[in-house]
Amino acid sequence: MRKVRVGIWGFGAMGIGMANMILKKEGIEIVSVCSRSTSGKSMYDVLGIERGERPEVIINKNYEEVFREKSVDVVLLATDSFTKKAFDKIIFLLNRKINVISTAEQMAYPQADDADLAKKMDEVAKENGVSILGTGINPGFVLDLLVLALSGTCEEVTSIKAKRVNDLSPFGKSVMVEQGVGVTREEFIKGVEDKTIAGHVGFVESINMIADGLGWKLDKIEQTKEPIMTTVDRKSKYGEALAGNVAGCRQCGYGYVNGEVLIEMEHPQQIIPEAEGIKTGDYVSIKGIPNIDLQINPEIPGGVGTYAMIVNSIPLIINARPGLKTMLDIPVPRAIMGDIRNQIEVELEEESKAN
Amino acid sequence: MRKVRVGIWGFGAMGIGMANMILKKEGIEIVSVCSRSTSGKSMYDVLGIERGERPEVIINKNYEEVFREKSVDVVLLATDSFTKKAFDKIIFLLNRKINVISTAEQMAYPQADDADLAKKMDEVAKENGVSILGTGINPGFVLDLLVLALSGTCEEVTSIKAKRVNDLSPFGKSVMVEQGVGVTREEFIKGVEDKTIAGHVGFVESINMIADGLGWKLDKIEQTKEPIMTTVDRKSKYGEALAGNVAGCRQCGYGYVNGEVLIEMEHPQQIIPEAEGIKTGDYVSIKGIPNIDLQINPEIPGGVGTYAMIVNSIPLIINARPGLKTMLDIPVPRAIMGDIRNQIEVELEEESKAN
Numbered sequence: 001m002r003k004v005r006v007g008i009w010g011f012g013a014m015g016i017g018m019a020n021m022i023l024k025k026e027g028i029e030i031v032s033v034c035s036r037s038t039s040g041k042s043m044y045d046v047l048g049i050e051r052g053e054r055p056e057v058i059i060n061k062n063y064e065e066v067f068r069e070k071s072v073d074v075v076l077l078a079t080d081s082f083t084k085k086a087f088d089k090i091i092f093l094l095n096r097k098i099n100v101i102s103t104a105e106q107m108a109y110p111q112a113d114d115a116d117l118a119k120k121m122d123e124v125a126k127e128n129g130v131s132i133l134g135t136g137i138n139p140g141f142v143l144d145l146l147v148l149a150l151s152g153t154c155e156e157v158t159s160i161k162a163k164r165v166n167d168l169s170p171f172g173k174s175v176m177v178e179q180g181v182g183v184t185r186e187e188f189i190k191g192v193e194d195k196t197i198a199g200h201v202g203f204v205e206s207i208n209m210i211a212d213g214l215g216w217k218l219d220k221i222e223q224t225k226e227p228i229m230t231t232v233d234r235k236s237k238y239g240e241a242l243a244g245n246v247a248g249c250r251q252c253g254y255g256y257v258n259g260e261v262l263i264e265m266e267h268p269q270q271i272i273p274e275a276e277g278i279k280t281g282d283y284v285s286i287k288g289i290p291n292i293d294l295q296i297n298p299e300i301p302g303g304v305g306t307y308a309m310i311v312n313s314i315p316l317i318i319n320a321r322p323g324l325k326t327m328l329d330i331p332v333p334r335a336i337m338g339d340i341r342n343q344i345e346v347e348l349e350e351e352s353k354a355n
Numbered sequence: 356m357r358k359v360r361v362g363i364w365g366f367g368a369m370g371i372g373m374a375n376m377i378l379k380k381e382g383i384e385i386v387s388v389c390s391r392s393t394s395g396k397s398m399y400d401v402l403g404i405e406r407g408e409r410p411e412v413i414i415n416k417n418y419e420e421v422f423r424e425k426s427v428d429v430v431l432l433a434t435d436s437f438t439k440k441a442f443d444k445i446i447f448l449l450n451r452k453i454n455v456i457s458t459a460e461q462m463a464y465p466q467a468d469d470a471d472l473a474k475k476m477d478e479v480a481k482e483n484g485v486s487i488l489g490t491g492i493n494p495g496f497v498l499d500l501l502v503l504a505l506s507g508t509c510e511e512v513t514s515i516k517a518k519r520v521n522d523l524s525p526f527g528k529s530v531m532v533e534q535g536v537g538v539t540r541e542e543f544i545k546g547v548e549d550k551t552i553a554g555h556v557g558f559v560e561s562i563n564m565i566a567d568g569l570g571w572k573l574d575k576i577e578q579t580k581e582p583i584m585t586t587v588d589r590k591s592k593y594g595e596a597l598a599g600n601v602a603g604c605r606q607c608g609y610g611y612v613n614g615e616v617l618i619e620m621e622h623p624q625q626i627i628p629e630a631e632g633i634k635t636g637d638y639v640s641i642k643g644i645p646n647i648d649l650q651i652n653p654e655i656p657g658g659v660g661t662y663a664m665i666v667n668s669i670p671l672i673i674n675a676r677p678g679l680k681t682m683l684d685i686p687v688p689r690a691i692m693g694d695i696r697n698q699i700e701v702e703l704e705e706e707s708k709a710n
Contacts, residue, residue, distance in 0.1 A: 021510045141508055145687065149504055152667045152688035153496055153660040155376045215693020288690070290659055294651045301645050305508040308644075312507045332500065332687050333507035335643070338570020 001341050001348055004028040004314065007067055007098070009089065010078035011035035011046065011059060013172075014103050017307035018076050019047055027339035028314070033059045034066040063089070067096055073318055073348060074099040076310055081201050083110045083117050090132055094124045099317050100132045101310050105201040107134025108144070109326055112208035122324035131320040135313055135327060137305030138164060139202035142282045142296075143265055144209045145327045150284060150292050157214060157288040162206075163266040165280045166299045167273050168248055169236035179249045179269050180227060181239040188227040188246045199225045200267050203253030207263050211255060213328050216263075219256040226250045234272040247271055312336055315343035356696050356703055359383040359669065362422055362453070364444065365433035366390035366401065366414060368527075369458050372662035373431050374402055382694035383669070388414045389421040418444070422451055428673055428703060429454040431665055436556050438465045438472050445487055449479045454672050455487045456665050460556040462489025463499070464681055467563035477679035486675045490668055490682060492660030493519060494557035497637045497651075498620055499564045500682045505639060505647050512569060512643040517561075518621040520635045521654045522628050523603055524591035531594040534604045534624050535582060543582040543601045554580045555622050558608030562618050566610060568683050571618075574611040581605045589627040602626055667691055670698035 006022060008015045011033055022030055033043050039061035044051040046059065060066045067075060075093050080086040083106040090107075093100045111118040125132050134140070143162045151157050168179055180188045180197040191197030204221055211218045230247035234240070241247040248270025255263030273280055281297040312333040320330055336343065361377060363370045366388055377385055388398050394416035399406040401414065415421045422430060430448050435441040438461040445462075448455045466473040480487050489495070498517045506512050523534055535543045535552040546552030559576055566573045585602035589595070596602040603625025610618030628635055636652040667688040675685055691698065 024511070137508055146504065148689040149501065149687045150655075151690035153492055153655050153663050154690045155659050155663045155666075156379070157690045157692055213689045215691060215695075215697055217693070289663075290656050292651060292655055294649065296647060296649045300505075300508050300647055304510050304645055308508050308510045311510075327687075328689075329686055331684055332504045332682075334503040334568045334683075335506035335509045335512045336570060337512055338572070340570075342570055 001344070002350060004074070004318070004340055004344065004348065005031045005072040006314065007032040007034070007072040007075040008078065009034045009063065009067075009075055011038055012078065013303060014078040014307050015076070016047065017303060018078065018311055019043065020049070021307060021311050023047075023049060025336055025340055027341040029054070030057055031072050032066045033057055034061065034063045035059050036061045063092065067093060067098060069096045070098065070349065071096070072098055074101060074314055076101050076103075078103040080104045082106050083114055087117055087121070090121055091124055094121070094128050094130055094132060097128045097130055099130045101313055101317055102132070102134040103136055103306060103310060104134055105136065105139055106205060108136060108139035108202065109205035109209040110134065110324070112205045118324055125324055126322045129322050131317050131322055131325050133313060133317045133320075133325045133330065135309045135333070137300055137302055137309060139205040139209070140309050140327060141305065142300060143202070143267070144206040145332070146282075146294075147210055147284050147286070148213045148328070149332070150286055150294060151214060153292070154286060155289040157286055159262045159264070159287045160210065161264045161266075161285045163283040164299055165268055165273065165278065165283075166302060167271070167280050168239065168269050169271045170303065171238065173238045176239040176271075180246050181248055181271055182241045183246050185227050185229065185246065192225045197225070197249065199249045199251045200269065203251070203265055203267070206265065207253055207255040209326060209328065210263055211257070216257045219259060221256070222254045224252045228268055228270045230276065232275050234275045236271040239271045241271060308335070309333055315340055319345045356699070357705060359429070359673070359695055359699065359703065360386045360427040361669065362387040362389070362427040362430040363433065364389040364418065364422075364430055366393055367433065368658065369433040369662055370431070371402065372658060373433065373666055374398065375404070376662060376666050378402070378404060380691055380695055382696040384409070385412055386427050387421045388412055389416065389418045390414050391416045418447065422448060422453060424451045425453065425704065426451070427453055429456060429669055431456050431458075433458040435459045437461050438469055442472055442476070445476055446479055449476070449483050449485055449487060452483045452485055454485045456668055456672055457487070457489040458491055458661060458665060459489055460491065460494055461560060463491060463494035463557065464560035464564040465489065465679070467559045473679055480679055481677045484677050486672050486677055486680050488668060488672045488675075488680045488685065490664045490688070492655060492657055492664060494560040494564070495664050495682060496660065497655060498557070498622070499561040500687070501637075502565055502639050502641070503568045503683070504687070505641055505649060506569060508647070509641060510644040512641055514617045514619070514642045515565065516619045516621075516640045518638040519654055520623055520628065520633065520638075521657060522626070522635050523594065523624050524626045525658065526593065528593045531626075535601045536594040536603055536626055537596045538601050540582050540584065540601065547580045552580070552604065554604045554606045555624065558606070558620055558622070561620065562608055562610040564681060564683065565618055566612070571612045574614060576611070577609045579607045583623055583625045585631065587630050589630045591626040594626045596626060663690070664688055670695055674700045
């Protein structure tokens with residue numbers, strides 16, 4: 001069987017992480033990269049990796065030149081957080097009979113935010129015999145798939161609390177702005193109001209995925225965003241919060257079923273949490289038969305966690321029946337430590353039409 | 356859509372647990388129960404539950420009378436630990452075009468112990484358009500599926516350690532014998548040699564499932580069984596271990612890849628572990644990119660964990676393409692808190708042929 005052919009659209013931190021990971025794997029090759037900022041350069045030069053015997057990959061900003069019908073088996077789309085923004089790109093790719101895996105947080109469960117867009121993607125994917133999936137570390141794993149997996153050992157679930165306490169320090173300038181790092185309390189409140197402080201995108205998706213997975217009918221979802229005030233000066237590579245100012249954003253989400261909060265999520269994100277003795281980690285607590293209390297310390301890191309979930313989903317999305325898929329539909333992604341082709345159950349066409 | 360129809364074969368602790376669980380769920384009914392010990396009695400009387408409006412279910416020891424072609428959608432088979440012992444029953448059911456979910460530990464990954472039997476089950480299932488799955492809390496979840504799920508967030512996995520420390524106290528007399536509770540060190544060593552002390556069945560299955568899931572080629576698996584000596588008197592409902600004697604069995608399993616132990620499992624099982632300050636729990640430690648350390652305290656209990664995994668897998672095995680399935684092939688089972696029919700993606704035949 002020939003190698004699995006991959007395209008990458010978007011070559012920021014995520015796209016680069018995926019590319020580095022794929023280049024270490026067997027039975028898979030990167031055929032094309034679409035990106036504006038590094039267009040015209042060799043992918044290997046951007047990555048700082050010796051090309052060796054591998055064919056050259058010149059990054060190209062023109063997606064119509066890069067992605068042609070069946071020119072790759074799957075495109076990893078790492079350009080947006082919101083379904084609406086990624087939508088046209090996804091439809092373009094599906095119409096070229098290419099499977100798609102998206103990093104967009106809303107794409108982890110797009111039916112939660114916009115059922116019409118989700119339906120459209122499902123239809124176009126089915127018409128073209130390919131599949132579309134969104135995933136990542138969160139949404140996609142910690143606050144949804146992991147919770148659902150634990151629930152499988154339960155006779156009954158009466159309520160769920162899940163919490164992800166992480167460190168924003170490794171992230172860049174734009175994340176510092178989105179999470180309100182370094183501003184005053186008043187600036188934070190204003191930023192939440194005018195949406196310049198966006199916080200975490202994904203609670204609506206995670207809560208809906210859990211509810212649909214279990215068969216609970218959600219009445220509504222509420223979310224809150226509060227400033228995490230620091231009592232000591234904190235400084236990370238791209239962020240700084242002086243004592244008395246904001247070190248990050250504590251976001252909470254509440255899923256109501258029959259008027260009660262049955263799903264509760266907490267996601268405090270800040271720089272240098274250890275400055276005030278805060279231990280990072282992922283926590284799931286299920287009340288039911290039985291009760292289950294899980295912790296992962298420290299938390300599974302966000303960057304590698306996301307691009308690994310995307311790359312590890314490649315064989316599963318190629319194997320899937322056509323349509324819009326979520327983590328409820330496919331087997332659990334696992335690390336790929338052997339030839340990826342051993343995980344592929346369908347026949348890859350020997351030569352793509354475009355080549 | 357009509358209700359999902361279930362048969363149960365074997366009505367010990369597991370079968371009864373499943374029945375109690377199913378009777379609390381919507382969109383599903385128990386149609387038949389096959390069991391020797393309670394043959395002739397009403398299932399509801401054995402369970403001590405009011406039958407109410409539900410049709411009577413008389414337990415019958417004659418499986419040929421109980422299970423006819425398509426008389427149920429799925430049989431939950433809770434009679435054996437070993438594939439060889441369950442095999443004839445499974446083939447009988449598959450030939451009657453009935454999906455099967457087995458509690459047999461070896462059935463969680465039957466290709467590990469006997470590739471021929473696994474192949475035969477796969478063929479017969481496909482010929483009859485149905486599926487066969489084995490699962491449970493362990494093997495089936497803690498020391499395999501949970502490990503694999505975590506690995507999906509990893510760029511690379513270099514080694515895995517997983518440990519399940521549990522309390523045998525709730526279990527009955529036969530488990531006390533199998534685990535050597537109460538015997539002397541010499542009796543334990545002799546019991547392991549002559550196989551009267553069987554310990555845990557499932558390491559071979561879990562280690563093979565992980566290796567195949569990741570794409571590691573196993574050289575060999577080694578297992579050890581050691582007595583857990585107690586320094587204090589311990590007494591549970593069905594077991595007793597005096598100070599200086601054996602309180603249980605510490606079993607370890609080692610999966611070798613390229614001459615190195617990459618998968619290590621430890622499963623100490625004993626009565627009243629808290630008598631010597633031992634905390635029970637499930638632990639997974641992955642070395643790789645990133646490292647992951649997970650703990651669940653206390654451990655997910657064995658009894659409910661197993662029958663819940665079996666019942667929660669019902670919609671997934673009905674939805675599955677025909678053949679032998681493992682936890683590598685189906686979406687992750689989750690608690691069923693709504694009408695189970697909402698999780699069924701195929702059409703259930705309106706009336707079964709036999710009715």
